[in-house]
Amino acid sequence: xxxxxxxxxxxxxxxxxxxxxxxxxxxxxxxxxxxxxxxxxxxxxxxxxxxxxxxxxxxxxxxxxxxxxxxxxxxxxxxxxxxxxxxxxxxxxxxxxxxxxxxxxxxxxxxxxxxxxxxxxxxxxxxxxxxxxxxxxxxxxxxxxxxxxxxxxxxxxxxxxxxxxxxxxxxxxxxxxxxxxxxxxxxxxxxxxxxxxxxxxxxxxxxxxxxxxxxxxxxxxxxxxxxxxxx
Numbered sequence: 532x533x534x535x536x537x538x539x540x541x542x543x544x545x546x547x548x549x550x551x552x553x554x555x556x557x558x559x560x561x562x563x564x565x566x567x568x569x570x571x572x573x574x575x576x577x578x579x580x581x582x583x584x585x586x587x588x589x590x591x592x593x594x595x596x597x598x599x600x601x602x603x604x605x606x607x608x609x610x611x612x613x614x615x616x617x618x619x620x621x622x623x624x625x626x627x628x629x630x631x632x633x634x635x636x637x638x639x640x641x642x643x644x645x646x647x648x649x650x651x652x653x654x655x656x657x658x659x660x661x662x663x664x665x666x667x668x669x670x671x672x673x674x675x676x677x678x679x680x681x682x683x684x685x686x687x688x689x690x691x692x693x694x695x696x697x698x699x700x701x702x703x704x705x706x707x708x709x710x711x712x713x714x715x716x717x718x719x720x721x722x723x724x725x726x727x728x729x730x731x732x733x734x735x736x737x738x739x740x741x742x743x744x745x746x747x748x749x750x751x752x753x754x755x756x757x758x759x760x761x762x
Contacts, residue, residue, distance in 0.1 A: 536560045536605075542613075545620050553605045559613045560605070567623050574650035579606055615641040622654060636665050640675065647679050647760075656758040659685065669693050670704045677709065684752050685759045690742055694719045712746070719745040 536546075536553070542561050550562035568575050576587050583606060608616065618641045621632040633639055643658035645651075659681060667675070669689035676686045683690070693700060693716055705713045722741045736744075743750050 536562070542617070544626055545617065545624065554616075555605050555607045556611050556613050556616055561616070561620070563620070563624060571623065571651045571654060572649050578649060579608065582609055583607055611645065612641075615645060618642050619645045619654075622657070633661075636662065636667060636671075639665065643675070643679060652758065652760075655679070655760060656754075659759045660754065669696075670700065670707055673712070674707045677707070680761045681759045682755070682761055683746055684748050687742070687748065687752055690716075690719075690746055691739070694723055694738065694742055715745045715747075 540558055540560050542559055546560060546562045547564070548562075550564055552563050552565035552568065554561040554563070565576075580587050580589075618633060618638050621638075622642060625631070633642060639658050639661045643655060643662065646654040646658055659679070662672075662675065663685060667689070669686075669692040672686050672689040673693075675681065676683065676689075699717070699720065700708065700713070708716065719741055722745065723738045726738060726741070742748065
């Protein structure tokens, strides 16, 4: 049986008496129901068990020897911030039903980071969808796209802004874009400038046509049924 957790170390909102999953991040402990994690991700326990030096099978054996709703161990999460995990729980265990506490870009980016790490696919799609509705800086949006393997069509507005802005991105920004995308951006900007000549508009198409061609976009900018992330 897991040891008793001091009250001072229990998270003020997410330490439920009826919980059966105890999670430790630094000096902070969470106690929640594991059914939500099983529902959203079959991979979560496999990944976290490996990080804790065990397997899901071993943990199931441990739990079978304990009374119902008693956790056999404390799960330690590595490389996770308390605030980021709390943000994830805002979505999985809302404290005020019907009210979403996640509002900012930082909130949703943190949620996406953990959801992607633990393969919470539906939650990933929700976070990606929400980030698309927020005023992301073009470079930051493309950085998120790269990090989470999101289709480039999701970032069409960011690509459009970079193609049409006055200055070419600086060295720091091009490092985020990557060599291939920086090269594509340079070609697209040059071609779009050429559209200022009336006869080129007929030959080369609209700026959006140029962007689709240079960045190899499929021209479909609605969310696919499988979600924005590439398999």
